Structure formats: structure tokens, C-alpha cells
Amino acid sequence: MKDVAARAGVGLKTVSRVVNGEAGVSTDTERRVNEAITALGFRRNDSARVLRKGSTSSVGLVLEDLADPFYSPLSRAVEEVARAHGALLINGSSAEDPERERELVLALCARRVDGLVIVPASGDHRYLEPEMAAGVATVFVDRPPGRIEADLVLSDNFTGAREGVAHLIAHGHRRIGFIGDQPRIHTAGERLRGYRAAMAEAGLAVADSWVAPGGTDPQRVRADAARMLDGTEGTEPVTAFFSGNNRVTVALVRELAAPVRRERAVALVGFDDFELADLLSPAVTVVAQDPADLGRNAAELLFRRLDGADDEPRRVSRPTRLIARGSGELPPSL
Amino acid sequence: MKDVAARAGVGLKTVSRVVNGEAGVSTDTERRVNEAITALGFRRNDSARVLRKGSTSSVGLVLEDLADPFYSPLSRAVEEVARAHGALLINGSSAEDPERERELVLALCARRVDGLVIVPASGDHRYLEPEMAAGVATVFVDRPPGRIEADLVLSDNFTGAREGVAHLIAHGHRRIGFIGDQPRIHTAGERLRGYRAAMAEAGLAVADSWVAPGGTDPQRVRADAARMLDGTEGTEPVTAFFSGNNRVTVALVRELAAPVRRERAVALVGFDDFELADLLSPAVTVVAQDPADLGRNAAELLFRRLDGADDEPRRVSRPTRLIARGSGELPPSL
DNA sequence: ATGAAAGCGCTAACAT
């Protein structure tokens, strides 16, 4: 910028004015400055600007996996809102590792992002207290923060799961298996709670072997499903499944489509919608969340804070929607 | 940092040494400094650090759409490589708009990212010349840059498409429709070229109405497909489709699954693999790319440059793989 | 082992 000023024969501040489109520069001077800028290939160094202004016009997003089809639309939605506010998005995947989440978040804080949107992997966010006190706006989405208060956007996982399981019960099922994600994940716990509530409301007992929380690894999902389908000593086989998220659903669909399984129609309702669910046979009935909507809400809450709102932390709950497509309406086959 | 120094009763440089783990600080002093850091909730301001050091330890990624199932694994792969090199990832979606790409890229340059990975939407990247001259390492992926020289990682789109279409021909098809993305996109053009090459090699003429490049909008894909399936005056209906990318394939699968279409089996080979392709009926034969592999290669090329490599720009070509699943092996039905 | 001073490139505040 100094070079530009020298070349244009003006002061530093005048160049700054031109670069930032501020008023108070004659058209002639402006032209000379712009010529110098082009000639020198000058581009403002935002690091210096940030250092001086204190705000970076960037927000951070930390989630489990950027490539997960559930989270990528969420990420895109946050990006769109950020863009509308002139901010860039820095994002990172925690890979469901609390330590990695912490490292990422603190690295983003060191970069002085204006705000953070977090899908937490950790259960304890007290490490964020100094940062939030220092003015980093923070919004949690999809799962609540641990041991601190902050804005939060959640789907109504409990109600959604309860409705999904009630739907199976309404279609005549009495022995329904639940395969879900790791129970330490909030959403997984809520969905399991919804499953139990629906069963209890229908007066149905739940055998221990019908409940298999434990992560999204396709191998383990298929193994647990196979076990429930075949029945164990003292427990009859299930006639339907409720699956805890889209990764589990996809693994489950693969197991149900395996040649040895096809002879028997097993009902399925999955939490989370996914692409092509409508084109499988049977088409998969789901309890749908809208990940883009979650992301948009979270980002808007964030920018509300950045615009100065300093009221109590908000908790936004978004409804889920049962989409009946066929797999959830199959009658019990045993 | 000044506050920390004051509280610990040491000089500024000593705090800097502790924060950066440099040698030359007595254990006792170090302890006092660390106490002060914790007490004050101090976190180094990376903006100042960047300003002084000149490097940001961050890389930018610009692509069409972060939420596209083809690009999100690419993005994740870039993130992983960046992480291995201690760098953060800033990313943005160009939405296939050249002007938006340019804005994003220049914003990233102003932030002084160390390097850029770009899936270009624009056909002219001369705007990057000053930046590259100023030392911003740049790698293009999935599509070549326009009017400049730079590192590049591409799938072999032409060969992949030619093989895919040849596969249909080998299964008896003579009238094959091509539905692709906008032809100004490099990959779309290459795939169309592959289609034409395969047809020509088999001595088959291509009717104008069999070729429909034009974007991924599901409505238009289905309309064009319907037109080709019904035939037009002077042109017989097609018996097979080759689709130009995964968005087109999914739209096409929907059209072929529509009740009115089901009576006739239409063969399909799609460019790009996609989740659940194997579970549709018929399962969809595809020419698969590996988006994560593309991203990984691009990022590694980038960090190679950042590590000082200054040889000629490289052009890395990655092979595609034909995965036969059923839809591409259906015989002609007319 | 430790510290003082200069300066990275910009903008805010205050001249002129």
C-alpha cells in the first residue's frame, strides 16, 4: 500500500480510502490510485486489516464429517448465510473426537473468527468459557453443548423417534429392533428414548437384544441386524427396525437386501432422510430432519449475536417430519 | 501478551518464547508465564502472528457446491491433508458462477492463504496471475484452469466416457442418448467427446436429438430423457442412456422408474458413482471417479509447492473405473 | 536466559 501511495504520488490514507471505497477522494486521484494498484498487482493484506479492526469477517464451523450427506447441506447453509453477511467460512471435521474438536475450536479462536457454529463431539465445553467471555459468539447445532450455556438449534429427536416407532406399531408390529449410533451422542440417546417411549405407550416390552446402540460401522450394524432377525434363545425375531440415523439406515437396507434376507419382508423406519430413499424397493419410510434448515437457523442465530443481541441463550427446536414411503407400512411377516 | 508479561513479571519476548515452545527459558520462568496465561485466559492472536510471519497456515478451497455428494468427499480429503500439514481449510462454493469464483478466490488471497485448491467455474484465470506471482500456490482439480499454467489433477473423463458408451454398444445398443452437464464445463465436454468417439469407433451415427447437454436441473433432464425415449419424427427412440454426471444420473433414474416408463427396460451407464447405486433395481452401472483421491492428490501437490518445489506445473491424470451392476448390461428393448 | 526496540500493513483519529 505504501508502494501504491508512492507510485500514485498520494498519501497512505488516500490509498486506504480508495481501496475501501470511502468517500472524500477526487475522481482524478481515485483514478491515479487505481492505476497504481493495477500496475503493482496490489491486494490489501487482510491480516493487517484484521489486526487493526479486531474483526475478521469469518466464522468457523466444526462438525463431525464434512463429507457426511447429512452434514454437508448443513455446512452449505451456514456458508450461504455467512456469505450474505460478507463473511468467509473456515471449517473442520472433528471425526467425532472430543480432543480434535477442542484443537480445532481453539485454532479457530486463535484466528479470531467472529463466531463459531459447532456440532459438538465433546461433552464438556468449559474450555470455551474464556473465548466466549472474550466475545466469540457461539452457536451449537444438532447437539447441545456440555456444561456451558449457549445458543442451540436442535431437531426434536425424541418426538420424531417416538412417532416413527409409533408408526410401526400402528402397522401391527410388536417386536421392533432399534439400531442406533453411540449412545453418548445426544441425538442417539434422544432417539433411543423416543423408541422406548413409543414402546411403553403401546404397552410393549422391549427385549434387551432388540436394542443395539453402538456406532455406524456397517459391519456391526449388519451383524446386529442379523442377530435380531434370526432371534436369540428366549427372544423371538423382530419384524421391524427403527434405525437411529442415515448411516445406520443405509447399512440396514444393505442387510435387508441381501439374498438370504429377501424372502422375508422386514419393515423399516429410518431417522434422517437420504437421497434415493424413494427409489429403493420398498421405498424407505423416514423421520426426516432438514439439515440445511438447521444450519441456516444456527447461522442466523450467530449473526444475530454478532449484530449485538445479548439476551439469554436461545434454544430453537425444529420439528421432524414422518415421510411414509412403503418400508414402514409393511405388515409383520412372522 | 503484554498483560501476560506484566503479570508474570517478564519481558514480552519471554512470553512469546513460552507460547511458541522455543528454547531458552528456565523452567521456573516458564511455569510463571504459564500460570499468567491460564489466569488471563490468554490465546495468541494469530492475525498479528500472520502479519509478522507472512504465512497463515491456511489453504483455500473453492468448488461448485460443498453439499454436492461428489465434491464433499473431495473437500474432506483436502481438509485431511491440510490438517496433516497443520493448516486450516477455508472453503467456499462458487455455485458454478465465474464471478462468484473470482470474488471468493480474491477474498482468500486477501486473507493471504498459503495456497489454493480450485475446481474452476470460470474459463479465464488470468486474474490469478498477480497472486501466483506473489507466491500463492495454486492447484486446479477436476477441471483445467483457463489461460494460465498451473498444477492440475484430472480424471480421465474422455477415456472413462468412451469406455462407458462402448460397454453399452457391446451389449447390443445402437441408439444411445447422451444427457450431460453444461458443455462449457470441461468435464462435460470431455465426456461428450468420449461418447462421440465410442459411437464413431463402432460406426454408429449420432442423431442430433440424442445429445442433450444442458445442466443438471432434474426437470430438464427428465424432459430430455422423455423426448429421447418417445422418439421424434425421423428419429427412433433410444434404447440406452449415457449420463454425464451423478446429478443427471439420479434425475434419469427417477424418470426411468416412473410408472409410465417401467414397462420398457432402458439401459443406463452413468458417469460418477453414487451411494446406493448398487441397491436400485436394476443396480446402476457407472464409470466411477474417486473424488477423495482427486482431492488428496491436489492437496498433496499443493503442499509440495508450499514445501518449495518450483518445477514445471504438473498435470496428474487419474483413471476411472467401470463398475458393471446391471443397468448397463440390459439388452436393447426395441 | 532474558529483554528492548523496530516493524509487519493496515486503519482510526486527528490534522491540514
Add this chain to the structure above:
DNA sequence: ATGTTAGCGCTTTCAT
């Protein structure tokens, strides 16, 4: 309309 000065928070250089 334009320029000057100070300083954002850190690292570099050079003393001590």
C-alpha cells in the same frame, strides 16, 4: 480533499 501519526499484537533482531 488529503496527509500524518499512532498503534493493533505479535516476531525479529540485537543487546545484555
